[in-house]
Amino acid sequence: MLINRLPFSGRPFIQTSLMFAFLAIASLPFADLTIYPSEPWQELLRIFHGLLTPHWYDWPTLGEALLYTLAFAFAAVAISVLTGLLLATLFKHRSIRLFCSSIRAVHELFWGLIFMQVFGLSALTGVLAIAVPYTGIFAKVFAEILEQQSPLPAQTIAKKSGFSHWFYTLFAQALPQLTTYIRYRFECALRSSTILGFIGLPTLGFYFETAFKQGQYSEAACLLWAFYALIASLRFWLHWKLVPIYCIAAIFLLPESAPVNSQYFWQFICHDIWPRALQEGRWLDALIWYNQQITETLIPATAYTLLLSLIALVLTALFVLLLYPLASRILIGRAYMLGHSLLLFFRSTPELVLAFVFLLLFGPSALPAILALALHNSGLIAYLIARESEHVKLRIDAPKGFNLYSYELTPRLYPRIMALLLYRWEVIIRESAILGLLGVTTLGFYVDSAFEEIRYDKALLLVVCAAVLNIAVDSVARKIRQHCQLQEPLPSSSE
Incomplete structure (x- = not known):
């Protein structure tokens, strides 16, 4: 009624x-x-x-875990932003939308488990586990942001200009929203990078899970407070002019990986999963x-x-x-x-x-x-x-x-x-x-x-x-x- x-x-x-x-x-x-x-x-x-009494026994190890957490996040977001932006320009095609929906629907932890069977506990596993689903997410969100922009500026530039037409009209208008969303998604990537430690990658999550399961709560709390400090301090050090430097540094900071045998990849794709x-x-x-x-x-x-x-x-x-x-x-x-x-x-x-x-x-x-x-x-x-x-x-x-x-x-x-x-x-x-x-x-x-x-x-x-x-x-x-x-x-x- x-x-x-x-x-x-x-x-x-x-x-x-x-x-x-x-x-x-x-x-x-x-x-x-x-x-x-x-x-x-x-x-x-x-x-x-x-x-209330956070404590860590080995500060160099904590610093290394923080750097690995950041490195995985920066490398993965850099890759997924570029590929996501490319796919966003093609998002009107049903096949592209279906592809993006499929890869973003699988959680990064599942992607980590899949890639681990091929590449082991390597840097490539961690980066791809985040980059693949984030590519699908970025493609969808970037496409939505670009669709929301006014078509009027595009009418002032000749369509024959190709890339310039797109760059100086849609992309220029959408840039503030794009950068805001990338910043937020980077915060999510830090969480994803941390969670990947639960499957063995050397991020904060690896040491947190070990300490928590062993009842070493002061050590676990120290890791948790370090993560909160990392998130809370983003506004002070995550500046766009420094992002290229961070991304380059991330490549060198990623943990060393064993050589990948392509035979394992084809074995996994052609035999193991069927x-x-x-x-x-x-x-x-x-x-x-x-x-x-x-x-x-x-x-x-x-x-x-x-x-x-x-x-x-x-x-x-x-x-x-x-x-x-x-x-x-x-x-x-x-x-x-x-x-x-x-x-x-x-x-x-x-x-x-x-x-x-x-x-x-x-x-x-x-x-x-x-x-x-x-x-x-x-x-x-x-x-x-x-x-x-x-x-x-x-x-x-x-x-x-x-x-x-x-x-x-x-x-x-x-x-x-x-x-x-x-x-x-x-x-x-x-x-x-x-x-x-x-x-x-x-x-x-x-x-x-x-x-x-x-x-x-x-x-x-x-x-x-x-x-x-x-x-x-x-x-x-x-x-x-x-x-x-x-x-x-x-x-x-x-x-």
């Missing part, structure tokens, strides 16, 4: 919100949300004490194998990944509504800086790190993964919404306090919140898959298990399934945005 009293433009928002809420609630009985009895408080006190029955031409046995994998693994794992993403998406929305007022100057005044710090902590901390802590609290269930996903993504979205709330023009007689939040700001900001949530749904799907590395039976759990068992044929099938799921979710989210008549979020702030 409430919907009928609202303007037509408001109905899709409520209908869509209720639909997602219903799907999330309906998914709860099928999710393993068991809280296992434990006494984590002593361990949590040790973690808290470690955060089931033996298919290689030997036993088509019926190959079909039986694929049918077995689809029914026993792919369908349950895909359904569970989608189920967890829906719960995490709705929980993210609830967290956003609770958290954004804490960082809005218009709502809480000067105390907004404390909220900004809290949101910086949530959005800068990798989901795997948050999930590790929740595992201690709640035990090995899906609950730690859901909470980690919700907090990380709500930290980003709440920060963006809080920043936008300060630009809302209020009436002279606007209410104060809770009424200002409930009846003035939130209703006006809600379309933007929904657009950002739908835009991040694909990211939540990707991250929920890799959280399977913690034991949650999502697609990531089976991918990791397949690599550990040297079942590359099964691993490839699972990775392709994860990519298809991401592409499907992105398509559904785009259609929902169109149904609600939501504008696409600005890529520079939402990716």
Whole structure:
């Protein structure tokens, strides 16, 4: 009845919100949300004490890990920016869009596991693991930014000028947005570089995982604080005039790699990733194998990944509504800086790190993964919404306090919140898959298990399934945005 009293433009928002809420609630009985009895408080006190007393036994090793983290990020972003910009100019072709969707749909950790089978724990593995998916992301976002530019300057230059026509019209207009987005994506690359340490590359994540699992929380905290300092200090040292120097330095700072044997590459591509029955031409046995994998693994794992993403998406929305007022100057005044710090902590901390802590609290269930996903993504979205709330023009007689939040700001900001949530749904799907590395039976759990068992044929099938799921979710989210008549979020702030 409430919907009928609202303007037509408001109905899709409520209908869509209720639909997602219903799907999330309906998914709860099928999710393993068991809280296992434990006494984590002593361990949590040790973690808290470690955060307050960071310590590292070998400062040269810490400096080396920081440099490797930066080197992987700079090298990968430099490659992906150039290739992404090239693909963005061809993005109108369906084949290019499909290619970019496919490579960005696979998480960089999965790419790392794939390249590791060919190149080992080398610098090339780390750089390609980040550069390949980021190329797809840059191509999509750059194409969207270029499409948003005014066509008027292009009418002042002859089209025969070719590259100059494009460079001095579309590219020149889009440059501020492009650079803003590249800077943000570099921050993401630092997180990705850190996470690659979890598969053995010598970045901050490698030493953090080792220290955390061994209960050496002061050492783990030192690494975590170093990462936060790295992110927080970007504004002071990441200047565009210095970027070429950083990129050149990154090439020399990357860890040494063993020579790559091309035979391993072709062995992996032509033999390892295909089931033996298919290689030997036993088509019926190959079909039986694929049918077995689809029914026993792919369908349950895909359904569970989608189920967890829906719960995490709705929980993210609830967290956003609770958290954004804490960082809005218009709502809480000067105390907004404390909220900004809290949101910086949530959005800068990798989901795997948050999930590790929740595992201690709640035990090995899906609950730690859901909470980690919700907090990380709500930290980003709440920060963006809080920043936008300060630009809302209020009436002279606007209410104060809770009424200002409930009846003035939130209703006006809600379309933007929904657009950002739908835009991040694909990211939540990707991250929920890799959280399977913690034991949650999502697609990531089976991918990791397949690599550990040297079942590359099964691993490839699972990775392709994860990519298809991401592409499907992105398509559904785009259609929902169109149904609600939501504008696409600005890529520079939402990716």
